Amino acid sequence: MGHKRLRFLVLVAAAMVFSLACGGTTGGGGTTKTYKIGLVTDIGGLNDKSFNHLAYLGLQKAITDFHVQGDVKESKSGDDYIPNLIDFAQKNYDLVIGVGFLMQEQVGTVSGQFPNIHFAIIDGAGTDSKGNDLKHANVQSLYFKEQDAGAMVGVVAGWLEKNGKAKKNKHVIGAVGGISIPPVNHYIAGYKWAAKMEDPSIQVLVGYSNNFTDPAKCSGVATSQINSGADVLFQVAGGCGLGVLQSAGKAGVYSVGVDADQKDADPSVIASALKKVDVATYTAIKNVVNNQFQGGALTFSIANDGAGYSIDNFTVPADLKTELDKIQGQIHDGTLTPPSDIPA
Amino acid sequence: MPLGSVIFAFILGAVIVAVTGANPFAAYSGLLCGGFGIGCTQGENPALEISNTIVFTIPLITTGVAVALPFRAGLFNIGAEGQLLAGSVACTAIGIKFSTLPTPILLPMVLLGGMAAGAFWAGIAGVLKATVGAHEVVTTIMLNYVAQWLVRYLIIGGPLQLAAGTSKSQPIGAGARLATILPADNSFIVFGLPASVYRVHTGLFIALVAAAVFAFLLWRTSFGYEVRAVGQSQKAARYAGVSVRRTIIFTMLIAGAFSGLAGAVQIAGVDHNLTDKYFSDTTGFDAIAVALLGLGSAVGIILAALLFGALHSGGAIMQSDAGISSNLVLVLQALILFSIAANFVGAIRRGLPFGRGVTPAQPSELPPAAGLMSEAAVPPPETT
Numbered sequence A: 001m002g003h004k005r006l007r008f009l010v011l012v013a014a015a016m017v018f019s020l021a022c023g024g025t026t027g028g029g030g031t032t033k034t035y036k037i038g039l040v041t042d043i044g045g046l047n048d049k050s051f052n053h054l055a056y057l058g059l060q061k062a063i064t065d066f067h068v069q070g071d072v073k074e075s076k077s078g079d080d081y082i083p084n085l086i087d088f089a090q091k092n093y094d095l096v097i098g099v100g101f102l103m104q105e106q107v108g109t110v111s112g113q114f115p116n117i118h119f120a121i122i123d124g125a126g127t128d129s130k131g132n133d134l135k136h137a138n139v140q141s142l143y144f145k146e147q148d149a150g151a152m153v154g155v156v157a158g159w160l161e162k163n164g165k166a167k168k169n170k171h172v173i174g175a176v177g178g179i180s181i182p183p184v185n186h187y188i189a190g191y192k193w194a195a196k197m198e199d200p201s202i203q204v205l206v207g208y209s210n211n212f213t214d215p216a217k218c219s220g221v222a223t224s225q226i227n228s229g230a231d232v233l234f235q236v237a238g239g240c241g242l243g244v245l246q247s248a249g250k251a252g253v254y255s256v257g258v259d260a261d262q263k264d265a266d267p268s269v270i271a272s273a274l275k276k277v278d279v280a281t282y283t284a285i286k287n288v289v290n291n292q293f294q295g296g297a298l299t300f301s302i303a304n305d306g307a308g309y310s311i312d313n314f315t316v317p318a319d320l321k322t323e324l325d326k327i328q329g330q331i332h333d334g335t336l337t338p339p340s341d342i343p344a
Numbered sequence B: 001m002p003l004g005s006v007i008f009a010f011i012l013g014a015v016i017v018a019v020t021g022a023n024p025f026a027a028y029s030g031l032l033c034g035g036f037g038i039g040c041t042q043g044e045n046p047a048l049e050i051s052n053t054i055v056f057t058i059p060l061i062t063t064g065v066a067v068a069l070p071f072r073a074g075l076f077n078i079g080a081e082g083q084l085l086a087g088s089v090a091c092t093a094i095g096i097k098f099s100t101l102p103t104p105i106l107l108p109m110v111l112l113g114g115m116a117a118g119a120f121w122a123g124i125a126g127v128l129k130a131t132v133g134a135h136e137v138v139t140t141i142m143l144n145y146v147a148q149w150l151v152r153y154l155i156i157g158g159p160l161q162l163a164a165g166t167s168k169s170q171p172i173g174a175g176a177r178l179a180t181i182l183p184a185d186n187s188f189i190v191f192g193l194p195a196s197v198y199r200v201h202t203g204l205f206i207a208l209v210a211a212a213v214f215a216f217l218l219w220r221t222s223f224g225y226e227v228r229a230v231g232q233s234q235k236a237a238r239y240a241g242v243s244v245r246r247t248i249i250f251t252m253l254i255a256g257a258f259s260g261l262a263g264a265v266q267i268a269g270v271d272h273n274l275t276d277k278y279f280s281d282t283t284g285f286d287a288i289a290v291a292l293l294g295l296g297s298a299v300g301i302i303l304a305a306l307l308f309g310a311l312h313s314g315g316a317i318m319q320s321d322a323g324i325s326s327n328l329v330l331v332l333q334a335l336i337l338f339s340i341a342a343n344f345v346g347a348i349r350r351g352l353p354f355g356r357g358v359t360p361a362q363p364s365e366l367p368p369a370a371g372l373m374s375e376a377a378v379p380p381p382e383t384t
Helices: A002-022 A051-065 A077-088 A100-113 A146-162 A182-198 A215-228 A240-253 A279-288 A320-335 B003-018 B023-036 B046-072 B080-097 B103-132 B136-155 B203-222 B224-234 B234-239 B244-271 B285-291 B298-322 B327-342 B344-351 B369-372
Strands: A035-040 A070-072 A095-099 A120-121 A139-144 A172-177 A203-208 A233-234 A254-259 A269-275 A294-300 A307-309
Touching: A002 A070, A002 A269, A035 A051, A035 A077, A035 A279, A035 B298, A051 A070, A051 A279, A070 B298, A077 A100, A077 A307, A077 B298, A095 A279, A100 A120, A100 A139, A100 B234, A120 A279, A139 A240, A139 A279, A146 A172, A146 A254, A146 A307, A146 A320, A172 A182, A172 A215, A172 B103, A172 B327, A182 A203, A182 A233, A182 B023, A182 B298, A203 A215, A215 A233, A215 A240, A233 A240, A233 B023, A233 B046, A233 B080, A240 A254, A279 A294, A294 B080, B003 B285, B003 B298, B003 B327, B023 B046, B046 B080, B046 B203, B046 B244, B046 B298, B080 B136, B080 B244, B080 B285, B103 B136, B203 B224, B203 B244, B203 B298, B224 B234, B234 B244, B244 B285, B285 B298, B285 B327, B298 B327
Parallel strands: A035 A070, A035 A095, A095 A120, A120 A139, A139 A294, A172 A203, A172 A233, A233 A254, A254 A269
Antiparallel strands: A269 A307
C-alpha cells in the first residue's frame, strides 16, 4: 500500500512540476496536463449529420471527461486539408484527427513532415498519392467492422420477412451499394448473412449505382429491386443512397439507412446501420490521454461498441427486440462472426 | 471605391460577429494572423501563414485576369471555373500520358495544354455569342456544369481514375511538376518547420507574368484597344472598323487560356493529381469578385487576389483561435462583392454634404459589366 501511495505522490508531484514548467499560457489552473486535440473536418463541415458531426460529439465528450482542449477546423475545400492539418501539427497538438478518407493523402504527407505528432484518421490511413498506406508510426487508422452493423439491420429485414411483417412478404429484400469497394461490401455481407440466418428462404438482391452522390442513380437501382419484389431496401451509398430511401418511401416499402441515424431522411427508414465515429474519436483521444497511442489500425465493432444499429420510424415488436439483443450479444462475445465478404 | 467597399464589408462583418455574441477584434486578429502572419498569439508560424496565403492567391490572380479581360469588352465571363477545370483536366491527362518525359519538354506541354483546353472551353461561349448571339452569362454558367461533371466522370469510373473505389487520378509525372521555391524536403528545417510545409511554387511567377501580359495586351496592343472599344460601345467600334465578332471570340479565347493556365498551374504546382476537391472548387467564382474589386487593372487584381487569398488562409486560423466559424470569411467576401455591386460607398458619399456633386454621374449607355470598370472609374495609364 505504502509503495503504491508513494508512486502516486511522485506522479502528482511530477505532474505539478510539469504544469508549472509549461504554465501560464493556457491558464487552465489544473494540476494535470491539458491535452490539445485538433479536429479537421472534411468538406462536409460540422453540420453534415454524419461523420464530421459524430466526430465532433466524440471530441465534446472527451472535453467533458478529460483535461482536453479541443479545437476544430472546418475545411471549406480540399485545398484546406493540408494547411489545417499542418496548423495543428506545428502548434504541437497532442493528437490531430482527420475525418474521413477524403484526406488520406494529406494525412500521409503531413504525418511525414511531423513525425513527432500523433495523427488519427477516420476510415482511412495516411497514404501516398497512389493510395498506398505509408504505415507511418505516428498515424492511427480508425476502421470499422461494417459487417457487424450490417448484420444487425439484416436481422431486422430477415425477421420481418420470416414473420410476414413486411409490406409485400415475398421473401425478397435488397441492398444498394455505391461502388463495389470493401467498406460497402462489408455492410452488405453482414446484412445478407444475417437476413439469411433469420429467414433461410430469403432472396437478397444486391445492386450498385457506381456513384456516391447522385440520388437519381440510386433511385434507379432501388426501383428495379422494388419491382422485383423487394420490400426492405438497405442503402450503402452515402448521398446517392438518399434516392434509395425516397424511392422506398414512394413505393410504400421499408428502407434502412447507413453510417449515421437516418430516420429524418425519409419516413420509410425503419432502421440504420451505424458506424460510431463518436466512439472511435473519443477512444482515440482517450488513448492519447492515457499515453497509449499506437500507430496502425484500430478497429471498431460491436465488441467495443464502435458499430451498431438504431431503430427509426418503426415500433419494434418485442420478439424482434429479443432476437436483436440475442444476436448482438452473440456477435459481442464472438459466438457469431459476420463475414466480411458477401456470402453466396 | 474598392478600398471603401472592403472597409464597409469589414465594418458590417464586425457588426455581424458582435451580434452573434463573439468578439470582432478576436475574429479580425485571427484573420490577420492567418492571412499575413501578423500578431499571431497562439504559436502560429508567420512564414507558414504567408506561404499559405500566397498558394491561395496564385490561381486567383490568373483567373481574376480571365474575368477582367472580357469585362473590358463588355462580356461577363462567369465561366472561369469551368475553363480552369478544363485546363486542369488537360494538364493531368498530358502529365499522366507522357509522365516519363523530362521537365523541359513536359512542363511546357502541360501548361500549354491547359491553356489550350481553357481557351477551347471559353471559345465555345465566345463563338456562340459572336455568331448566334447566345448570352455568354448563360453559356459560360452551363459550361461550368459540363466541366464539373466531366471531371467527375473522368476520375470516378472514367479513364483517369486511379483505381476502383477512388475518386482521384494517377499522379502526374515528375517532369510535369512546378518546383516549390523551397526544396520539398522534410529534413531541411526553415523557420523552425520542415521546408516541405511551405508550398509556394514557381507558379507564382507564372501568375504575375499572366497579369503583366494582360495589362500589356489591354493597353499596349491594337487588340486591347479594340477590346476596350467594343466594351464602350459595339456600334461605335463597328463604325470605327473594328470587327466586333472577331474581338469577342478572341477575347474569350484569351480569357479561357488564362483560366486554363490557372488550372494547369494548380495541378502542376500544388495537387499533382486531379482529385474530388475540384468538384467543389470555387476559384473561378471568387475570381469574379477579385476582378471587380481590382477594377480590372493588373495591379488591382493582384492586390484583390492577395486579399481573398489571405481571407481564405485566415479563416481556418480565426476558427481555431477565436472560435468563430470560418463561414464568416464567406460572409465578408459576399459583403465586399455586394457593396461593390451596389456602390454603397458612392451612394453614401453623394448623400453627404461635403461629397455632393464630386462623383460624376455614371455614363448610362454602357453595358452593365463595363459600368463597373469603365474608363470613368479607372483612368487609362497611357501616359508614356
